[in-house]
Amino acid sequence: MTEQVSAFLEKSIVCPVCSKESRQQKLKNRLCSSAEQESDQHVIRWNWTDPQYEGIKPQFYVLLHCPSCSYTDMIADYENPSGDIKFGGIKKLFESLKGPDKEFLKKLTPLIAVHPMTFESAMNAHLANIYIQELPQEKEYKNLVKLGRLYLRAAWLWRERAPQSKAVQASGVLADIERLTTETEKPLTNTEERIERLQTMLVRRVKSLNLSPDEEKSHPYQKVLGGLERSVGEIHQALGRLREFMQQDASGTLVSSAKGDSEYVGHPSYFEFLMAMTKYWPKLPLNERDCLKEAVRYFTEAYFTELNFDEVERVMTTNALIVDLHLRLEDYDSALQAIASVYKAGMDGKMTLQKSLREKKKDGKLSEKDEMQVESQISRIDYVLQKTAERRHEVKDSKVKSMMPRIQPILDENKGKAIEDIETILTDAGIPEDIVEVLEENGTLGGGQPNGKAKADTNTESSGKRGGLFGIFAKAG
Numbered sequence: 134m135t136e137q138v139s140a141f142l143e144k145s146i147v148c149p150v151c152s153k154e155s156r157q158q159k160l161k162n163r164l165c166s167s168a169e170q171e172s173d174q175h176v177i178r179w180n181w182t183d184p185q186y187e188g189i190k191p192q193f194y195v196l197l198h199c200p201s202c203s204y205t206d207m208i209a210d211y212e213n214p215s216g217d218i219k220f221g222g223i224k225k226l227f228e229s230l231k232g233p234d235k236e237f238l239k240k241l242t243p244l245i246a247v248h249p250m251t252f253e254s255a256m257n258a259h260l261a262n263i264y265i266q267e268l269p270q271e272k273e274y275k276n277l278v279k280l281g282r283l284y285l286r287a288a289w290l291w292r293e294r295a296p297q298s299k300a301v302q303a304s305g306v307l308a309d310i311e312r313l314t315t316e317t318e319k320p321l322t323n324t325e326e327r328i329e330r331l332q333t334m335l336v337r338r339v340k341s342l343n344l345s346p347d348e349e350k351s352h353p354y355q356k357v358l359g360g361l362e363r364s365v366g367e368i369h370q371a372l373g374r375l376r377e378f379m380q381q382d383a384s385g386t387l388v389s390s391a392k393g394d395s396e397y398v399g400h401p402s403y404f405e406f407l408m409a410m411t412k413y414w415p416k417l418p419l420n421e422r423d424c425l426k427e428a429v430r431y432f433t434e435a436y437f438t439e440l441n442f443d444e445v446e447r448v449m450t451t452n453a454l455i456v457d458l459h460l461r462l463e464d465y466d467s468a469l470q471a472i473a474s475v476y477k478a479g480m481d482g483k484m485t486l487q488k489s490l491r492e493k494k495k496d497g498k499l500s501e502k503d504e505m506q507v508e509s510q511i512s513r514i515d516y517v518l519q520k521t522a523e524r525r526h527e528v529k530d531s532k533v534k535s536m537m538p539r540i541q542p543i544l545d546e547n548k549g550k551a552i553e554d555i556e557t558i559l560t561d562a563g564i565p566e567d568i569v570e571v572l573e574e575n576g577t578l579g580g581g582q583p584n585g586k587a588k589a590d591t592n593t594e595s596s597g598k599r600g601g602l603f604g605i606f607a608k609a610g
């Protein structure tokens with residue numbers, strides 16, 4: 134313990150909201166650096182300056198919270214709020230929280246303990262920060278990138294706690310339940326987004342009436358908003374509970390009346406504590422998937438409001454992250470959509486540049502230096518377009534692979550039939566047309582020839598990097 138304590142620095146820090154000073158524990162700077170990362174930037178191995186620190190989880194120590202007023206924020210923003218342009222508005226909303234609206238934070242933040250910092254403590258701190266950042270109802274007052282980062286960090290905490298992000302890897306009924314749960318969640322996400330847009334409009338309408346804050350709060354529209362939010366919340370909670378149970382089921386610990394050593398502040402488990410807290414926050418994220426879904430939603434919103442092809446690296450990194458998060462959610466269509474949006478934005482940007490280049494040339498207004506600058510902008514976009522096209526190929530590949538367990542039995546059953554017939558059978562069985570098209574292109578459907586080669590290829594993970602389903606040799610007609 135004493136060794137570990139020496140990794141920490143105790144410091145008096147003033148709360149950016151209530152101005153009260155409190156003693157805060159911070160992990161000292163430069164004790165560690167990332168040694169290995171997952172595809173969504175989650176560090177899974179650290180290089181420590183001193184091996185005695187190994188075992189400390191740096192992800193736990195990224196937030197500070199005020200014991201007086203419960204305000205919680207990322208360390209840098211807590212210490213220097215002026216760096217965050219949305220801080221003023223959020224502070225106002227935070228200060229006006231009273232009664233039941235403050236209850237969530239009042240219950241949560243006293244459970245954040247630094248020594249020893251546990252998963253639960255760290256998660257509570259993240260949830261408190263997210264709750265505060267979610268206070269603005271209108272998108273333009275929200276800190277989109279920060280919310281994305283916070284949800285992503287919370288997702289990492291869940292993953293570290295239960296490493297297999299997919300609860301059910303098994304086949305059979307459990308796998309079917311998992312698949313159906315995911316399919317149920319997808320349209321729900323769209324519905325939630327639409328309800329949120331509706332909410333923004335209704336709030337805007339109420340605001341335009343120039344009412345007093347109390348009149349605003351009791352306006353009839355607020356009741357509709359509350360009702361919609363509760364209904365969405367109830368489905369969200371039921372699905373969250375289902376995912377928790379599926380995970381327990383898969384690991385063989387799902388029993389009725391389980392009350393073991395996992396008790397948390399009077400609740401049978403930390404999960405049940407969170408379920409109880411949904412009373413104050415109906416859409417409280419309950420697992421890794423919930424967090425990933427919100428992260429990708431906020432990153433996407435932030436991304437397209439500030440897409441700038443002058444910063445190619447940033448465009449590529451953010452897009453790669455967005456695509457990766459969709460893939461983690463097994464949402465291949467959204468991943469492809471994200472790729473298509475960047476591709477289109479790139480094409481549009483390129484056309485605009487080419488047009489202005491032509492016009493300036495015609496008017497004789499173009500210096501050599503300007504021309505070179507535009508040319509280099511265009512080549513940067515070309516780079517993005519090329520990378521995006523490659524990524525699209527890879528995602529399609531993954532999409533087909535993910536569906537092979539459903540496709541293969543159909544193919545086996547219908548061996549020797551004409552391609553057109555097999556195509557119809559596949560589409561009737563619910564296999565999307567773009568997938569059937571890929572299967573046709575790469576020869577998996579046979580085509581009068583013995584379909585040995587192409588099919589064997591789809592079954593072998595190790596058959597070459599770009600071989601597999603997109604192998605150029607697999608064209609069978």
Ligand SMILES: [Zn+2]
Pocket residue numbers: 148149150151152153199200201202203204
């Ligand atoms: Zn405070």
